[in-house]
Amino acid sequence: MPPTMETRYVFDNHSEHAFDQHRFLARAYDPFTTARLAEAGAGPGWRCLEVGAGGGSVATWLARRVGPDGTVVATDIKPERIPDEPGLEIRRHDIVRDPLPEAEFDLVHARLVLLHLPERVAVLDRLVRALKPGGVLQLDEFDITYGPALLMPDPAARRLYETFLAAKIRLMTRAGADVAWGRNAPAAMRAAGLTGIDPRPRLDLWTADSPGVHLISHHTRHLRDRFVEEGMTDRQLADVRALLADPGFRATSCVMYSVQGRRPGAAG
Ligand SMILES: C[S@@+](CC[C@H](N)C(=O)[O-])C[C@H]1O[C@@H](n2cnc3c(N)ncnc32)[C@H](O)[C@@H]1O
Structure with missing residues (x-):
């Protein structure tokens, strides 16, 4: 039987090392990620989906930004490290397999998740369908080559x-990762039907x-x-x-x- 994603994903949230991994990720990349989300217009009243939320730092930032009238659904296959926050709905959810509502969100964001998933193109289609017409998808992804x-x-x-x-x-x-997914994502997002594709590299x-x-x-x-x-x-x-x-x-x-x-x- 082929390994499931849960066993193939290399950074296990249940590992004793996950807390530090999420802390370093947040320190290194939250300023860039949140500046981009602000540029996208994320603000009061928005309904948002944060996929593979990890330690929850971006989900928490979003919940404070869109609240009290907006809400954020934060998902992860292992969501135990996402902290409670008003306006944040935490769900154990596999983005590859579990049901996802359609045309529900003003914003869908995922950082360093699709890169790991062999099913990333099918997942991308699901994320697009989860957006309301006019909604924004933001993917923040590495190219480690x-x-x-x-x-x-x-x-x-x-x-x-x-x-x-x-x-x-x-x-x-x-x-199963695409280690250059960051550079491949813009074309994949266009092929998935999104418009106004805006890629920003950061070094x-x-x-x-x-x-x-x-x-x-x-x-x-x-x-x-x-x-x-x-x-x-x-x-x-x-x-x-x-x-x-x-x-x-x-x-x-x-x-x-x-x-x-x-x-x-x-x-x-
Ligand atoms: C590299 S971490 C990034 C965490 C967070 N997005 C960040 O950037 O700080 C990837 C996260 O995706 C989650 N993940 C992996 N496979 C997933 C799947 N199939 N569905 C939902 N989440 C998944 C992992 O548990 C982990 O929390």
Whole structure:
């Protein structure tokens, strides 16, 4: 029997490491994500769907923004880490399989969810159908195939960093992810019938202080078994952590794409 998505998804919310993963994700990307949601017009009275809400930081932000007249449905296959918040309806829900209402939402948002799902194109169709005519879909997704080393302490450190990034690409691909989904999402959203496609790439300089670097350092623990399956040793993973904490470490981040599109038809 093929593994279910729940077993294939690499970052398990029930892992002891998930709290830190969500914390680093929020610190690294919530300012970008929420600025984009504000640009889309998310505001008082809106009915929103936050898919794969994880630690719930974006869902909470949305609930405060649209309340008290608006509401946010926050879903996840493992929703236990989404905090209670007035105006937030928390649901255990598999976006691949479970029923989803049609023409219900002014805004649908998902960050770093479809990237992991082999069924991402079918899921995208479902998200489009869940929008009211005139509603907005925002997908925030990585392309982890770009992210060059800039300054490393020595050539061996550069090789180690590149080995680590390549192993991460392999392990995620093996689990069904599209590691370049961020760059593929705009065309997929247009093919799904959305209009006014607005893709925005974001790159950062990564240093030892960057939340994005804390996130990838944390992967060496959260995904330790998968890295070992890809041929990395515990010694190498410890050396990666030391490299990422080195004050001289400089790299270009992977690319985060925030892509918006609108369902055709009159708003309101
Ligand atoms: C990388 S985390 C991102 C969490 C959050 N969106 C963020 O950016 O902070 C992906 C989330 O998607 C959830 N997820 C994975 N497969 C899912 C599915 N089939 N349906 C709903 N949620 C899913 C995971 O449990 C996890 O919380």
